[in-house]
Amino acid sequence: MKPPQNPGRILIADDQADVLEALRLLLKGEGFAIEPATSPAALLSALEARDFDVVLMDLNYTRDTTSGQEGLDLLSAIQAIDSMVPVVVMTAWGSVELAVEAMRRGARDFIQKPWDNARLMSIIRTQMELSAALRQGQRLEAENKLLRAENRPAMIAESPAMQPVLQLIARVGPSDANVLITGEPGTGKEVVARTLYAVSNRANRPMVTLNAGGLAEGVFESELFGHVKGAFTDAKVDRVGRFELADGGTLFLDEIANVPVNLQSKLLRVLEIGEMERVGSSKTRRVDARVISATNANLTEEVAAGRFRQDLLFRLNTIEIHLPPLRERREDIPLLANHFLVTHARRYRKALQGFDPPAVKALIENPWQGNVRELNHVVERAVLMAQERMVRPGDLALRAGSQASGRLEDMSLEEVEAFLIKKALARYNSNVSHAANALGLSRSALYRRLQRYGL
Numbered sequence: 002m003k004p005p006q007n008p009g010r011i012l013i014a015d016d017q018a019d020v021l022e023a024l025r026l027l028l029k030g031e032g033f034a035i036e037p038a039t040s041p042a043a044l045l046s047a048l049e050a051r052d053f054d055v056v057l058m059d060l061n062y063t064r065d066t067t068s069g070q071e072g073l074d075l076l077s078a079i080q081a082i083d084s085m086v087p088v089v090v091m092t093a094w095g096s097v098e099l100a101v102e103a104m105r106r107g108a109r110d111f112i113q114k115p116w117d118n119a120r121l122m123s124i125i126r127t128q129m130e131l132s133a134a135l136r137q138g139q140r141l142e143a144e145n146k147l148l149r150a151e152n153r154p155a156m157i158a159e160s161p162a163m164q165p166v167l168q169l170i171a172r173v174g175p176s177d178a179n180v181l182i183t184g185e186p187g188t189g190k191e192v193v194a195r196t197l198y199a200v201s202n203r204a205n206r207p208m209v210t211l212n213a214g215g216l217a218e219g220v221f222e223s224e225l226f227g228h229v230k231g232a233f234t235d236a237k238v239d240r241v242g243r244f245e246l247a248d249g250g251t252l253f254l255d256e257i258a259n260v261p262v263n264l265q266s267k268l269l270r271v272l273e274i275g276e277m278e279r280v281g282s283s284k285t286r287r288v289d290a291r292v293i294s295a296t297n298a299n300l301t302e303e304v305a306a307g308r309f310r311q312d313l314l315f316r317l318n319t320i321e322i323h324l325p326p327l328r329e330r331r332e333d334i335p336l337l338a339n340h341f342l343v344t345h346a347r348r349y350r351k352a353l354q355g356f357d358p359p360a361v362k363a364l365i366e367n368p369w370q371g372n373v374r375e376l377n378h379v380v381e382r383a384v385l386m387a388q389e390r391m392v393r394p395g396d397l398a399l400r401a402g403s404q405a406s407g408r409l410e411d412m413s414l415e416e417v418e419a420f421l422i423k424k425a426l427a428r429y430n431s432n433v434s435h436a437a438n439a440l441g442l443s444r445s446a447l448y449r450r451l452q453r454y455g456l
């Protein structure tokens with residue numbers, strides 16, 4: 002679904018019906034979409050409800066037909082609602098001073114009545130272009146902060162267990178279908194999300210990421226949907242949310258199980274009908290984002306426990322891609338290990354040739370509770386430790402965690418923590434919710450530790 006080409010929307014305000022009608026005919030004839038307003042109040046409520054590209058307004062209204070004061074006050078009210086929309090004012094013939102005052106207060110241009118059609122059209126076109134450029138600029142600025150200029154990631158997947166994953170990526174990647182990626186921590190869900198994006202027909206538009214795991218509940222809504230100035234104490238300026246940034250592109254919602262229940266219905270609505278509001282604003286905005294989400298939770302269980310809405314799950318998992326744990330695709334271990342070895346050896350400037358055969362055997366046989374991420378960390382450490390051209394089993398330091406139970410007193414606090422987390426994950430089959438429960442941690446607190454310890 003592509004957003005329809007925007008013809009340019011103009012809001013016209015004048016209290017004289019014949020003026021409104023003449024302007025409507027003229028501008029409609031030029032292909033613009035017109036919305037008339039006959040009073041300052043009608044103008045403001047239209048602006049609150051929808052986006053416009055240009056506002057064309059008279060300065061004089063019935064309450065006070067000559068001074069233009071009402072129109073000047075209206076200018077500040079407009080700016081408070083939409084600080085970007087260009088306003089063109091209409092003044093009576095000969096009242097240039099009033100027009101100048103309006104420009105001083107933020108109007109972008111003025112035209113005197115009775116107007117010259119060609120001049121009016123040229124003003125409107127210029128303001129349209131300016132408006133588009135400004136809005137685009139605001140978006141780009143926000144995008145640049147968020148986007149890492151990474152293209153398609155390396156993805157190693159030669160094992161039989163990974164073939165269904167590759168086939169699904171090839172089949173659904175180019176479509177706009179929402180995809181849910183599941184799998185234990187460290188299995189490569191983000192790699193798959195980036196690959197899906199890279200092969201999609203939205204690859205030339207941004208992929209915007211929101212990690213629901215690391216967010217405090219209070220800031221969640223504003224991160225997703227943005228906010229307007231004054232929506233809450235810290236909202237000093239308008240802020241564009243991730244959904245709007247991803248408009249026309251792709252939104253990657255990582256650790257989706259952590260979206261607070263009270264926000265799930267808002268998420269559902271934007272997925273269903275493509276409409277949302279910034280926090281603190283009643284203006285409805287349309288967004289068109291392809292949503293890729295990922296989780297290592299069992300969402301069906303989360304639904305059963307009342308922590309996740311079933312209707313939202315059905316929206317997200319149009320297609321589900323499940324990543325098998327590394328222990329079910331051991332054929333890939335030597336390839337992955339070599340890939341990480343090359344990367345880290347380059348980074349640390351070490352001349353390493355590879356793993357000696359016992360090291361490869363040890364790698365293949367390791368349980369890999371932390372999956373590919375753990376393998377990556379083990380190889381990184383080995384690259385640093387290796388004294389010769391080949392990595393040896395001793396450099397891999399594989400058994401440290403699993404056999405240390407008798408010597409807790411020899412371990413640092415961090416090692417103990419990592420050890421207990423590993424044990425909890427093993428006990429609960431890598432189910433993060435359950436492990437977090439057993440450890441007395443929140444899910445997000447456990448996530449942060451998993452990242453920190455490379456588990």
Ligand SMILES: Nc1ncnc2c1ncn2[C@@H]1O[C@H](COP(=O)(O)OP(=O)(O)OP(=O)(O)O)[C@@H](O)[C@H]1O
Pocket residue numbers: 155156157158184185186187188189190191192193296297337340373374377451
């Ligand atoms: N198939 C793969 N080929 C190459 N590298 C991979 C592959 N899968 C994972 N990786 C690497 O392993 C690390 C972990 O992958 P990723 O972050 O995608 O996992 P994840 O499933 O999102 O983990 P988490 O659940 O903890 O968020 C990354 O450094 C990633 O580049």
Ligand SMILES: [Mg+2]
Pocket residue numbers: 190191255295
């Ligand atoms: Mg991830």
